[in-house]
Amino acid sequence: DAKTTQPPSMDCAEGRAANLPCNHSTISGNEYVYWYRQIHSQGPQYIIHGLKNNETNEMASLIITEDRKSSTLILPHATLRDTAVYYCIVRVVSNQGGKLIFGQGTELSVKP
Amino acid sequence: EPEVTQTPSHQVTQMGQEVILRCVPISNHLYFYWYRQILGQKVEFLVSFYNNEISEKSEIFDDQFSVERPDGSNFTLKIRSTKLEDSAMYFCASREDRARNRNQPQHFGDGTRLSIL
Numbered sequence: 001d002a003k004t005t006q007p008p009s010m011d012c013a014e015g016r017a018a019n020l021p022c023n024h025s026t027i028s029g030n031e032y033v034y035w036y037r038q039i040h041s042q043g044p045q046y047i048i049h050g051l052k053n054n055e056t057n058e059m060a061s062l063i064i065t066e067d068r069k070s071s072t073l074i075l076p077h078a079t080l081r082d083t084a085v086y087y088c089i090v091r092v093v094s095n096q097g098g099k100l101i102f103g104q105g106t107e108l109s110v111k112p
Numbered sequence: 113e114p115e116v117t118q119t120p121s122h123q124v125t126q127m128g129q130e131v132i133l134r135c136v137p138i139s140n141h142l143y144f145y146w147y148r149q150i151l152g153q154k155v156e157f158l159v160s161f162y163n164n165e166i167s168e169k170s171e172i173f174d175d176q177f178s179v180e181r182p183d184g185s186n187f188t189l190k191i192r193s194t195k196l197e198d199s200a201m202y203f204c205a206s207r208e209d210r211a212r213n214r215n216q217p218q219h220f221g222d223g224t225r226l227s228i229l
Contacts, residue, residue, distance in 0.1 A: 042223075043223050100218060
């Protein structure tokens with residue numbers, strides 16, 4: 001089972017910031033938080049990941065709380081093309097394969 | 113930007129037939145994965161592959177499934193005798209292997225839609 005909980009759906013106005021929360025209260029010290037999204041009929045697309053520090057790349061920012069029990073993915077200026085299902089996943093980093101366990105994710109609808 | 117490519121995009125097969133799904137991972141990646149997504153359901157892990165052997169597999173990955181890296185570039189998933197319930201999107205993913213930085217993300221292809229009739 002997925003170790004994260006996310007709201008099933010969210011709306012966001014185009015051009016505004018989208019803030020997607022994720023709860024991972026049982027996260028272990030060696031588990032990273034990964035965010036992916038899936039646009040209809042496509043494969044999951046990697047967005048960003050982090051361990052404990054906040055991270056930013058060209059797609060998004062990831063804010064992880066100090067206790068690491070929750071995180072927020074921020075899309076600073078959402079566009080209609082950001083409409084997708086967003087998955088928050090925790091993964092152990094090890095010498096093994098490191099499978100991803102997907103939950104139901106958050107369906108983000110960006111509206112004009 | 114390098115990407116994972118999968119062929120075919122859509123495969124229609126009669127129940128009981130064998131099917132092979134093909135993937136070309138990103139060239140410097142050493143970890144390979146197959147996932148599936150039944151229509152309307154979650155993405156599910158099937159198998160991971162590293163150094164020419166399976167490193168982990170799920171309960172779904174039974175004796176009807178096999179994986180192979182036949183030529184150093186392709187990574188294939190074979191289903192020996194397909195069932196109706198094998199109908200799904202099958203996604204291949206690959207990941208870089210850095211000894212000092214094992215948190216590199218998996219990158220996914222756009223999948224093969226497998227339809228069993």
